[in-house]
Amino acid sequence: MNLFDRWNTALADLRKQDRFRSFNRPQGLDFTSNDYLGYGAGRQPAPPGTAAPSPFAEGLSRSGMASRLLRGHHEVWERVEAELAAWHGAEAVLMMTSGYAANEGLLSTILEPGDWVATDELNHACIVDGLRLARCRRHSFRHNDLNHLEDGLKSEAAKAEPGRERFVITESLFSMDGDRAPLAEIVALAERYGAQVIVDEAHATGCFGATGAGLIDAAGVRGKVLASVHTGGKALGVPGAYIACSRLLKDYLINKCRHLIFTTALPAACGQWWLDMMPVVRADETGRAALHANSAHFRKALVNHGITPGGTEYVIPVVLGDNGRAVRAARQVQALGFDVRAIRPPSVPVGTARVRVSIHADHNSAILDQLAEALAAAVRSAQSEVGAPP
Numbered sequence: 474m475n476l477f478d479r480w481n482t483a484l485a486d487l488r489k490q491d492r493f494r495s496f497n498r499p500q501g502l503d504f505t506s507n508d509y510l511g512y513g514a515g516r517q518p519a520p521p522g523t524a525a526p527s528p529f530a531e532g533l534s535r536s537g538m539a540s541r542l543l544r545g546h547h548e549v550w551e552r553v554e555a556e557l558a559a560w561h562g563a564e565a566v567l568m569m570t571s572g573y574a575a576n577e578g579l580l581s582t583i584l585e586p587g588d589w590v591a592t593d594e595l596n597h598a599c600i601v602d603g604l605r606l607a608r609c610r611r612h613s614f615r616h617n618d619l620n621h622l623e624d625g626l627k628s629e630a631a632k633a634e635p636g637r638e639r640f641v642i643t644e645s646l647f648s649m650d651g652d653r654a655p656l657a658e659i660v661a662l663a664e665r666y667g668a669q670v671i672v673d674e675a676h677a678t679g680c681f682g683a684t685g686a687g688l689i690d691a692a693g694v695r696g697k698v699l700a701s702v703h704t705g706g707k708a709l710g711v712p713g714a715y716i717a718c719s720r721l722l723k724d725y726l727i728n729k730c731r732h733l734i735f736t737t738a739l740p741a742a743c744g745q746w747w748l749d750m751m752p753v754v755r756a757d758e759t760g761r762a763a764l765h766a767n768s769a770h771f772r773k774a775l776v777n778h779g780i781t782p783g784g785t786e787y788v789i790p791v792v793l794g795d796n797g798r799a800v801r802a803a804r805q806v807q808a809l810g811f812d813v814r815a816i817r818p819p820s821v822p823v824g825t826a827r828v829r830v831s832i833h834a835d836h837n838s839a840i841l842d843q844l845a846e847a848l849a850a851a852v853r854s855a856q857s858e859v860g861a862p863p
Contacts, residue, residue, distance in 0.1 A: 476638045476669065480583075480725040487728055494728045496546040506538035506545070507737070538737070542727070545738025553747045554715070557703075560755065561686050562695050563717040567726055570736055572675050572704035572714040573599040578732025579671070579700060579716055580642070581606035583725070589629045590640045591622055593654065595647055597673060598819070604642075616650070619658055626666035639668035640699075645688040646677040649821050649829065651784025653677075656692045669699040676788060679708030680764060684755040709754055711746045713739050763834040771832055771841045778849030787832040790816070791852060792825055798855040799826035805851035811844050828852075 474482065487493040499506075539545040550568055557566040569575035580603030584590060588609045592600060595616045604611055612625035622641065629639055641663045643654045656672065663670045674687040682691035687703065689695055700718040705711040716726065726733060768787040775782050775791070783790040793799045796817045803815040806828070817826045828848065832841075 474636060476583075477721060479638075480721055484721075484724055484728060492728075494542050494734075495724075496541055496551075496727070498546055498548055499544045503544060506543065508538040540734060540736060541738040542734060547738075547741035547744060549741050549744030549748070550739075553744050553751075556748070556751050557715055558717065560684065560751070561690060561701075561717045563701075563719075565718055565720045565723040567716045567718065567723045567733070568739065569714045569716060569733065570739055571712075572673075572702060572706070574732045574736065575702045575704075575714040575716050576600050576673055577603040577606065578730045579702065579726065580604055581732075582730040583700075583722070584609045584640065585638075587634070587636075588638045588640065590642060591625045591668070592641075593617065593643045593647075595650060595822075596642060596644055597648060597675075600642055600644075600673060616647075617652065617654060619655060619662065622659070623662055623666075626662060626668060630666045639663075639666065640671060641668050642671045642673075644673040644675070646674075646680075646786055646788070647784070648676050648788060649790060649816060649827075651782075651786045651788035651790055653688060653785065656688060656694055660694045660697045664697065670694075670697065671699055672701045674701050675704040675714075676707060678703040679754050679757075680761055680787070683758070685757065685761060705747065705750075709747075709750055711750050712743050713747070760834040764832065767834065767836050767838075767841060768832045770838055771830070771836075771845060774842050774845035775849065778845055780845075780849050780852060782830075783827075789830040789832060790827045791830070791848060792827040793852065793855060794824055794826060796826045798858075799828055801858070802848070802851040802855040803828050805854060806844070806847050809847050811847060813844075813848070 484493065541550070554566040554568060558564065569578065576597065576599040580600065584604070584607035586608045588607070589612065590604060590609050591612045591614055592604060593616055594613045612629070614621040614625055626639070626641075641659055643659060645654050645656060646652075647654070660670055672689055674689060677688040679685045679687075681688050685708075687701070689698055689701055700716055700722060702714065702716055704714040706713070764787055768789070771789060772782055780791060783792055793802060799815040799817060803813055806813050813828050813830055815826065816829045821827060830844070830848070
C-alpha cells in the first residue's frame with residue numbers, strides 16, 4: 474500500500490462509519506458555535522459612556538466562534554483557497570491558523586511511526602515538533618548538504634521496508650540563515666530514491682517568481698512536491714497560513730489533522746483581507762525588485778565595512794557566536810533607532826548567536842548605509858570589549 478492508497482483507505486473507512494468530515498457553511502439559527510455572548514455574530518453593546526458601538530463589516534465575523542467543521546466555516550474561505558490554489562497551480566489549498574500549526578499539523582498527521590524522514594538540521598522548530606509528534610524515524614542531514622542527504626536516502630532505500638514511506642523536508646528560504654535550499658536537486662534525489670518532498674515556503678512566499686508564488690514555483694517543481702506550507706503573516710501582511718497540496722491530501726487533513734479539527738477558525742473578516750491582498754501581491758513586481766535590490770545593497774555595504782554576512786537573501790545574519798556579544802551589538806544598534814534583534818539558542822544552534830537583519834522593499838539606500846555602518850561599529854565594539862567572552 475503506497476502513501477496515497479493509505480490515505481484513500483483511511484477516508485473510505487471513515488465514510489463507511491459515517492465519520493467523513495467536510496466543510497459546510499453555517500445555516501439556520503446558531504446553536505453550534507461558542508459565541509456565548511453573541512459579540513461575534515454582531516451583538517455589540519455600546520461601551521460604557523458612549524452612545525453606540527463601533528460599526529463592523531456586515532456578514533464578516535470578528536471571531537471564528539468555532540472550528541471550521543462546526544460553525545467556523547464561511548464562503549470567503551472557499552474563495553481564498555481557490556485563489557491561492559490557482560496562484561500556485563496546486564490542486565487544493567487548506568487554510569490554517571498559523572504557519573506553526575500548519576507545519577506541525579501536516580507532519581504529525583501524514584507521517585506514521587515507521588516512516589522515515591530526512592530533515593535539514595536547520596529546519597524551523599514547528600517542523601521539529603511535528604516530527605516529534607509523528608514518532609517517525611529521522612535522518613537529520615547537514616544544512617543544504619546534498620551528499621549527506623543522499624547518504625541517508627541510499628541507506629534507507631537499501632532496507633526497502635514494505636509499507637513504510639520516505640520523506641524529505643526542507644525550508645525553501647531559511648529563516649535564520651537567509652540562504653536557499655537547492656530545491657531542484659533535492660527533488661531529483663527524492664525521485665531517485667522514492668521519497669516525497671515537503672517544503673516550508675514561509676519566508677519565500679510573495680517574494681520570488683513573476684507573480685511572487687515562491688521558490689517552488691520559481692524552480693518549476695510544483696508538480697513534484699507533495700505539499701508546501703505558506704504563511705500570510707510575513708510578506709503578505711495578513712494573519713493565517715495555508716497548505717498547498719492535492720485534493721486527496723486536503724480531504725485527509727480535514728478528517729485527520731487535530732490542529733484543524735480542534736482549533737477555532739480564523740475570523741471570516743480575515744478572509745476578506747486575504748482576498749484584498751492577493752491581486753496586490755501577484756502584481757507587485759516593483760516591490761519584489763526593490764526587496765532584492767535592497768538586500769544586495771545592504772550586503773555590499775556590510776562587506777565594505779569589513780563584515781561578511783551569512784546567506785544570500787533579504788534575511789541577513791551577522792554571526793558573532795557568543796550570546797553576550799550578540800546582545801551587546803544589538804543593543805548598541807537599537808540605541809541609534811534601528812530595531813534589530815539578537816538571535817540566540819534555541820532559535821539557532823549553540824555557538825552561532827547573531828544579529829539578524831530583515832530587509833524590506835520600503836527601506837531606502839541611505840538608511841541601509843547608516844544601518845550597515847552602525848552594525849559594523851557595534852560588532853567591532855562587542856568583539857573588542859575587555860573581558861568579553863571570545
